[in-house]
Amino acid sequence: MQTTHLPGRGLVAAVISSIGICYHGAHALVTDRLYLDLGRVLRNPADDPTMRYRTGLDDDVYAHVLKTPGALTLINRTAVQLRALADEVSMGRLVRLTVACQGGRHRSVAAVETVGRLVWEAWGGAYGAGIEHHYADHPGRPRR
Numbered sequence: 001m002q003t004t005h006l007p008g009r010g011l012v013a014a015v016i017s018s019i020g021i022c023y024h025g026a027h028a029l030v031t032d033r034l035y036l037d038l039g040r041v042l043r044n045p046a047d048d049p050t051m052r053y054r055t056g057l058d059d060d061v062y063a064h065v066l067k068t069p070g071a072l073t074l075i076n077r078t079a080v081q082l083r084a085l086a087d088e089v090s091m092g093r094l095v096r097l098t099v100a101c102q103g104g105r106h107r108s109v110a111a112v113e114t115v116g117r118l119v120w121e122a123w124g125g126a127y128g129a130g131i132e133h134h135y136a137d138h139p140g141r142p143r144r
Helices: 059-066 071-088 107-122
Strands: 002-006 012-020 034-037 095-101 128-133
Touching (some): 012 071, 034 071, 059 071, 059 107
């Protein structure tokens, strides 16, 4: 698992995770208040052989995902929902968001990176945020 911590002056208030739902046990990771499945919403970079074995952390794969029509609207709305939920929970409690796609390497990774940064920037460094990628370092999922 790859993790990034976006520091803040206060506690970590949100953890945003990417998962690949095709992996055994991935559904056990979905215990969060917010869940977003991108499987049929955003185009899949894995369909392009030049991107298949890379991740949403690579600049061109990231850009490919975000250029999908509607991607930025969906990501911005998700960030707003996460911030609103964080405002409602008591201080010191974590708000969690899980973003899923088939393999957990492309779409969910790019979306999580963007949502995490949007939320952290909106807080102006007052709170920290954690970003987790559970399957980004796994080899590409088997093609059916």
